[in-house]
Amino acid sequence: MKKLVILGSTGSIGTQTIDILDCIEAEVCAITVNTNIEMAEKQARQLHPQLVGVYDEEKAAELRIKLADTDIRVVSGMDGLIAAATLPQADIVVTAVVGMVGLLPTLAAIDAGKDIALANKETLVCAGQIVMRRAREKGVAILPVDSEHSAIFQCLQGRADNAIRRILLTASGGPFFGKTREEMRKMKKEQALKHPNWSMGAKITIDSATMMNKGLELIEAMWLYDVEPEAIDIVVHRESIVHSAVEYDDGSVIAQLGNPDMRLPIQYALTYPKRVPCKVPALDLPTLSRLTFFAPDTDAFPALNLARRAAKARGNLGAVLNGANEAAVDLFLKDKIAFTEIAELVGKAVEGVNYISEITVNDVLESDRVARRMVLDCVK
Ligand code: MG
Secondary structure, three states, rough: EEEEEEOOOOHHHHHHHOOOOOOOOEEEEEEEEOOOOHHHHHHHHHOOOOOOEEEHHHHHHHHHOOOOOOOOOEEEEEEEHHHHOOOOOOOOOOEOOHHHHEEEEEEHHOOOOEEEOOHHHHHHHHHHHHHHHHHHHHHHOOEOOOOHHHHHHHHHOOOOOOOOEEEEEOOOOOOOOOHHHHHHHOOOOHHHOOOOOOOOOOHHHHHHOOOOHHHHHHHHHHHHHOOOOHHHEEOOOOOOOOEEEEEOOOOOOOEEEEEOOOHHHHHHHHHHOOOOOOOOOOOOOHHHHHOEEEEOOOOOOOOHHHHHHHHHHHHOHHHHOOOOOOOHHHHOOOOOOOOHHHHHHHHHHHHHOOOOOOOOOHHHHHHHHHHHHHHHHOOO
């Protein structure tokens, strides 16, 4: 029986992880939430974890009262998240929190020798060189949960020592595929939040509309698979059936296909290298009339080139790109800026920040803070 910790148990990935627990042999020994203690209480009573971490201190105190009739321990703040991530009996930590807040608990889990089922892409985008180095030193596995990275991981099984020539990272293109920048300028959050294929949290759905999500995934893939950004092609594939592909030196392309449902990549990360029956309906190829592929429109979606630039530069630019983007998406969701200003503000931060090539964890946190401030200062 595998023992799991779920960081971010009430979010989209967290709840889908809980949904597949009966398919895999696993039990949950800790969960963490940001503020949603109503759902945390339900999950705690259902899963009987040893520990529940609540990031918000006041909400933690409320949950402690709600769970007073149980022996479940409630901890709070970043220390609480780290306590959950390093729980002695845990084997694997599902990092399903949104944003930079995932970095310190993920590093703590690695230091404690836990394998990581990584759904928090910001961790690698901001601190890929630190995280991957530490994982190698500690001998822990970083198992991708992001559907594209799971696909690439699956395509790499059985590669032996063969080199890969390219990664073909597929993108749905989001709700604004085919639109010009001018048309996108007027788009409101209600339109940006309508993703054609995937049901996801708000932040990532906006990232999908700007295609920054694909840019962040490019950086994530670069670190996970140790490839140069030039060897990663982004391919728009509207149907979200081919979840990504790998091209080997002989020109053979191996792809992973499936219905767009996160429960499969979550499950594979938790059962790897085993495959077990999954709740996701199997793909029925004859019912798919056709699959289409396009080169991305980098003029309409400038986030792609910004991310490529940050990927090539490495250092602190990943953290700057991500921090500026989180701040700008937040402003857009609060109706403070236009849709196209998200990428413009991120561009200004990437241009204007001091570049640091060899980064420490403190540099990452500081670059994130500076980037957010730059975005807010531009809007004032
Ligand atoms: Mg993805």
